[in-house]
Amino acid sequence: MKEIKIETGTVAVKRGLAEMLKGGVIMDVVNPEQAKIAEEAGAVAVMALERVPSDIRAQGGVARMSDPEMIIGIQQAVSIPVMAKARIGHILEARLLEALGIDFIDESEVLTPADDVYHILKSDFKVPFVCGARNLGEALRRIGEGAVMIRTKGEAGTGDIVEAVRHIRRVNEDIRRVVSATYMELMSIAKEIGAPYELVLQVKELGRLPVVNFAAGGVATPADAALMMELGCDGVFVGSGIFKSDNPAKRAKAIVEAVAHYKDAALIAEVSKGLGKSMPGQSVARMEDKDKIAGRGW
């Protein structure tokens, strides 16, 4: 047989993993025990981090990449993909995570940004990246840098879904505008939203983002998760919403089912019964701008 050439870390392979996560729930976990609960509930992946966003919010200080030992512990505990967060622009945290064999990196505004001008050039890496976005321009800038998956930023750690809804609605509106624009108008739109022209062109032709788009930031209930699917998200990240609630195992399972069957309201009503208290949360409308995380990222 002729020698077969094997290629790793390609765009197709990186985008491919994101495609496989669609219709699934990715859960924040801070230790191997939580990771096992998440896997048992049916999570498609876990996000290993030291503190869930609501604790980062409450405790303040600088939020950094997690301890490698903790990440390794979680990698050993589960067979599903393990993701981890790097600070915006922190090339070295990303390289460390890649060296640890992490399956996906979230260059995340939830951690304290390391660079206030530049994001990581994600196309330099073999490991796939996901990034947050509030609108189409921001999403396409991240994709231009090499992100193979986008998520709404929402407002992490609040348990308030309003910002995530705002972000997906805004992305959808922006996409509709691009789709209905003439080819002659595309360059000016690209300039206006600060997005690479070639990617704007792709959005016009596909009628959607060229990569998978998940919901994140404020999902606390099965109905929240299903709402984001209804609005066109491909899947859902749940951060503090699960392990800051009364019954994480049951709630996690209910959210997984609500996402898979998001059109089936009777089923979602059924799985929403008796979940106990959801995370306490705080209303974004009452927060001061300085306390909001979503503004981080450029």
Place this chain on the structure above:
Amino acid sequence: MVSGMKVGILALQGAIREHRKSLHRLGVETVDVLNPQDLKGINALILPGGESTTTGKLMLRYGLLEAIARAGSQGLPILGTCTGLILLSKHINHSNQHRLGLMDTYVERNAFGRQLESFEAEMPVPVLGEKPFHTVFIRAPYIEKADEGVEVLLRYQGKILFAKQDNLLATAFHPELTDDTRVHEYFLQLINQD
């Protein structure tokens, strides 16, 4: 060949859209399968790539695992890609996860390693014709060995990556991630055999 044919796609999680696109390109009507009643009237079923533990649990909860296992053992053609290959297998090394258990195969999950070891390559697959098939492997499994009755369609470095057993077809790679529809076409031929 394909007029009036209806193929179900297990639509709980994973690369559903991609399989739909491949089949629509071939002029085949598709049905999303979320509940056992969705299996009615389909001529074949696809189990897409995704996360096998998630899919297995969701199938169990609403009676799909049992219903699909029954349909498969009664001759419904089923194509399983990646996660689908795992679910079709009777034996999964180091795992007691839920499965259909229809093929006499022994599967190793995440067999090539983590995502960094995911890869793409041109592989010769004689049954699909002379032109090699562009295979994409994402945290892929492989079939370590298979009992009698399983036809090996692609073997690479001793690992079985594409196999057929009667009405069941399984790939360790993702034909739905490419524009090449030859695996789907080969699968649709299984419908005509009945």
